[in-house]
Amino acid sequence: MAGYAHPEMLVSTDWVAQHLNDPSVRLVESDEDVLLYEVGHVPGAVKVDWHTDLQHPVRRDFVDKAGFEKLCAERGIGNDTTVVFYGDRNNWYATYSLWLFRYYGHDESKLKVMDGGRQKWEAEGRQYTKDAPSNAAATYHAKDPDPSVRAFRDEVLAAVNSGGKNIIDVRSPAEYTGEMLHMANYPQEGAQRGGHVPTAKSIPWSQAANADGTFKSADELKALYEGKGIRPGGSTIAYCRIGERSSHTWFVLHYLLGYPDVKNYDGSWTEWGSLVNAPIEK
Amino acid sequence: MSIDREAYVEDILDHYQSPRHKGKLDPADAKAEGGNPGCGDIVTMYLRVDDGGHVTDVSFEGTGCTISQAGASMLTDMAIGKSLNEVQDMDFESFIDHMGREVVITRARCATLGLGTLKAAADLVMKQRRAAG
Numbered sequence: 001m002a003g004y005a006h007p008e009m010l011v012s013t014d015w016v017a018q019h020l021n022d023p024s025v026r027l028v029e030s031d032e033d034v035l036l037y038e039v040g041h042v043p044g045a046v047k048v049d050w051h052t053d054l055q056h057p058v059r060r061d062f063v064d065k066a067g068f069e070k071l072c073a074e075r076g077i078g079n080d081t082t083v084v085f086y087g088d089r090n091n092w093y094a095t096y097s098l099w100l101f102r103y104y105g106h107d108e109s110k111l112k113v114m115d116g117g118r119q120k121w122e123a124e125g126r127q128y129t130k131d132a133p134s135n136a137a138a139t140y141h142a143k144d145p146d147p148s149v150r151a152f153r154d155e156v157l158a159a160v161n162s163g164g165k166n167i168i169d170v171r172s173p174a175e176y177t178g179e180m181l182h183m184a185n186y187p188q189e190g191a192q193r194g195g196h197v198p199t200a201k202s203i204p205w206s207q208a209a210n211a212d213g214t215f216k217s218a219d220e221l222k223a224l225y226e227g228k229g230i231r232p233g234g235s236t237i238a239y240c241r242i243g244e245r246s247s248h249t250w251f252v253l254h255y256l257l258g259y260p261d262v263k264n265y266d267g268s269w270t271e272w273g274s275l276v277n278a279p280i281e282k
Numbered sequence: 283m284s285i286d287r288e289a290y291v292e293d294i295l296d297h298y299q300s301p302r303h304k305g306k307l308d309p310a311d312a313k314a315e316g317g318n319p320g321c322g323d324i325v326t327m328y329l330r331v332d333d334g335g336h337v338t339d340v341s342f343e344g345t346g347c348t349i350s351q352a353g354a355s356m357l358t359d360m361a362i363g364k365s366l367n368e369v370q371d372m373d374f375e376s377f378i379d380h381m382g383r384e385v386v387i388t389r390a391r392c393a394t395l396g397l398g399t400l401k402a403a404a405d406l407v408m409k410q411r412r413a414a415g
Contacts, residue, residue, distance in 0.1 A: 033347040034389060038295055051388040 003218030005258025009108075009251075010115045010215070011084055013124055020044050025082045026075065026135070030093040031118070040128030042086065042121060046075040046135070048097050050244065062266075068104050069140045076135030079107070086114035086121070090209040096247040099264055103150060105143025113251070119213035149250070151237045151263035153271055153278075159237060160198050160279060166229070166236040169196045170205035170249045171269065175241070178282045181273070191273025195280040197239065201228045205245040208252045221257055232259045239265040239272070290382025294352040301351065303358035307341040312406040316399030323350040325396050327357075329403045335366050335411075337404075342396060349389045353381060354396030361400060369404040372397060 004010070019025045020043050027045035029037045037047040048054065053071055054063055063071060077083060083101060087094035091113055098111055114121070121128075159165035174180040178194025196202070207224055210216055216224070230236060236259055238246035243266025254262040272278050307328035317324035323346030330339040340361045342354040357377070361369055374394045378386060386393040 033349075035291060035294060035298070035348040035385075038291055039298065039348060 004256045005218075006255040009112060009255040011112045012115060013120050013126065016042065016084060016086075016114050016121075017126060019084075024080070025084060026077050027114075028075070028077075028083055028085050028094075028097060029087055029118075030085060030097040031087045032089045032093050036088055036118070038130070040130055043127070043129045043131070044133045044135075045086075046077075046133055048075070050093050050096055054097065054100055062100055062103070065104065065142045065144065068100070068142050072140035072142070073138050076133075076138045078138035078140055080110070081138070082110040082112065084112040084114055086117045088118045090119075090206060090213050090248065091115075091117040092205075092248055093244060095251040096244045099149065099247040099250060103145050105146055116212055116214040123212060148261075149254075149263055151239075151265040153265075153267050153275065155263075156197060156237060156239070156265055156267075156272070157278070159235075163199060164235070166231075166234050167197055167200040168225075168230060168236060168238045168246070168249060169200040169202050170238055170240045170246045171196075171202075172204055173202060175269070176200075176202040178280075191241075191269050193273045193280055195273070195282040196269075197272055198279050198281045200239075200281075201230060203228050203230070203249070205240065205248045208249065215252065215256060218256065221252055225253065225257065232257065235261040235263075237263050237265050239268040241269045242266065243268045287382065287384055290385045293356075294348060294381060294385065297352035297355035298348045301342075301355040303339075303341045304343065304355065305341050306343060307339055310341075312403040312410070314399050314403035314406060316395055316402065317344070317346065317350070322346050323392055323395055325350060325354045325399050327354070327396065327399045327403045329400070329407060331366060331407050337361050337364050337366070337369065340400070342399075344396075346395075347389065347392050349381070349386050350392040350395045353377070353386075353393045354399075356381065357396045357400055366404045366408050370401055370408075372401070374398075 027042050028048050029041050029045045030048045030050055034049060056063055085094035085098045094113055101111055169176050176196045181190040181194045208216055236253060238249040240246040243264050247264050250262050250264045253259040310328040311331045312329045315326045325342055325344040328341045332338050340358040344351055344354055377397050378390055378393050381393050
């Protein structure tokens with residue numbers, strides 16, 4: 001973790017193993033494979049399913065402030081709880097859940113990601129359990145949503161027109177070029193048109209992760225993003241198709257590389273690619 | 283979790299952790315591959331069909347998410363005894379209901395990967411037999 005701007009945002013699997021019974025810590029598992037938690041999870045971890053727990057029930061948005069407070073309270077997460085996120089697929093959905101906690105103002109010093117996620121935990125032969133965690137309900141008071149971490153379509157359009165911000169498309173190259181309208185197994189997350197937001201640079205999110213699921217080194221990450229002209233001085237907006245892969249990139253840029261102004265455009269391509277009159281490049 | 287949802291989840295986990303008819307079928311009348319390695323879900327379905335056009339054995343191989351692999355396992359039990367036409371008539375939406383719509387709907391393509399692949403295998407057998415006259 002040497003060289004990261006905020007190394008304290010990552011914890012090792014060793015650290016997690018040593019804090020399994022720490023009452024001030026709550027492990028949160030968020031996976032792309034939605035039933036993986038039930039197959040087995042780190043002892044004491046609670047599940048946060050991005051699809052069923054974090055979504056507004058009616059409109060396309062996240063759970064509202066009251067809903068977020070209820071979610072945290074039910075899982076024994078208080079305002080002083082150190083929340084450690086982990087999951088499958090290089091911690092892809094884990095960083096999305098962390099992003100939402102950050103959005104609702106959870107103390108950043110109490111947000112962590114277990115580097116390497118499930119993959120590293122398993123590779124090290126560490127045990128899972130199917131036991132439901134026993135935790136008393138907590139009281140949680142969320143802050144109002146923080147707009148400094150979230151971009152909406154009008155800001156993205158303004159950035160396209162002004163050229164004043166870095167825009168990163170973190171999807172696969174085939175999605176970037178418009179060859180694919182959606183990832184193969186996600187037809188419900190497609191769009192009317194293929195391509196990318198004009199001026200967006202293609203830097204697939206998975207290039208920030210090692211084969212073992214851990215984040216690449218600071219030097220490697222700097223080379224990856226600065227090599228494509230994404231420098232820390234400006235404002236950056238990352239997007240994918242629904243904002244989950246781009247939350248991984250948001251985490252990398254904001255916490256590991258210390259870029260101060262980074263937003264996740266969660267509307268992403270499912271919005272932009274179906275938006276009437278939105279400019280598109282191929 | 284509602285009782286129904288819990289039951290669906292338990293059934294899926296059972297099939298994921300103790301898959302039925304997993305492995306290569308040899309000899310097989312047809313083999314079809316489905317899925318996308320890039321997304322991590324792959325299923326290969328094997329079919330054995332009698333002279334009357336009824337499925338006598340089915341197996342699958344695969345890797346991937348709990349829902350895709352459990353779905354393939356569930357399917358093997360359902361397919362044995364069916365005619366090839368009945369396999370082709372198996373409905374994706376009904377299969378999603380069988381697995382538990384509330385549980386799998388966000389991963390509908392994963393849930394039906396095995397069924398789509400099985401239909402492809404059935405189609406291969408039907409074409410072979412038509413060609414053979």
